[in-house]
Amino acid sequence: ITVKSSNQDSVTAAGEEGNDPPKEEPWKTTLKTTMVDVEAGEFRGHKVSLWDLLHSHYIPEENRKELLELYEAGELTLEQVKTVVSTIVTRAAAAERAEPAAPVNEPRAEPAATEAEPTPLHGD
Numbered sequence: 001i002t003v004k005s006s007n008q009d010s011v012t013a014a015g016e017e018g019n020d021p022p023k024e025e026p027w028k029t030t031l032k033t034t035m036v037d038v039e040a041g042e043f044r045g046h047k048v049s050l051w052d053l054l055h056s057h058y059i060p061e062e063n064r065k066e067l068l069e070l071y072e073a074g075e076l077t078l079e080q081v082k083t084v085v086s087t088i089v090t091r092a093a094a095a096e097r098a099e100p101a102a103p104v105n106e107p108r109a110e111p112a113a114t115e116a117e118p119t120p121l122h123g124d
Contacts, residue, residue, distance in 0.1 A: 027072050034078060038086050041093030050078075053085045058092035 032051040039045075041058065054064050067084060070076040076084075 025072070030078060031071070031081070034082065036082055036086060038089050040090040041096065043089065043093075050082060050085060053089055056089065058089040059085065063088065 028051070031054065032049050034050045035047040036050055036053060037047050038053065043053070043056075053059065054067065059067075067076065067081055071078075071081050
C-alpha cells in the first residue's frame with residue numbers, strides 16, 4: 001500500500017468498514033452512547049442519545065459547535081453537557097408550545113390599538 005492510497009482509504013474506509021469504529025473520536029462515541037431522558041417535545045417518553053439531542057432542531061448550530069468544542073477540549077464534563085443540552089431542549093420545546101398560543105389570543109388586542117391611532121388624525 002502506498003502513502004497515496006492510504007490517504008484515499010481514510011476517506012472510503014468510514015463507509016466501508018461500518019463495524020470498525022477506530023475513525024470515530026472517543027468523545028463522539030460517548031455522546032452517541034449516553035442516553036438521556038428528556039421530557040420535552042418530540043423526545044417525551046423516549047430515551048435519546050446526547051448526540052441526537054445536540055443535533056436536534058432545538059439546539060442552535062452555534063450552541064452545538066461551542067458545546068462540542070468545550071466537551072472535546074475537556075472543559076465540560078459529560079454531566080455538564082447532559083445538563084446544558086437537557087435544559088436547552090426543555091426550554092426550546094416549552095417556548096415552541098407557548099408561541100403558537102400567543103398569536104391566537106392576541107389578535108383582538110392589536111386591531112383595537114391600530115384603530116385607536118388613526119382617530120387623532122381624523123380629529124385634526
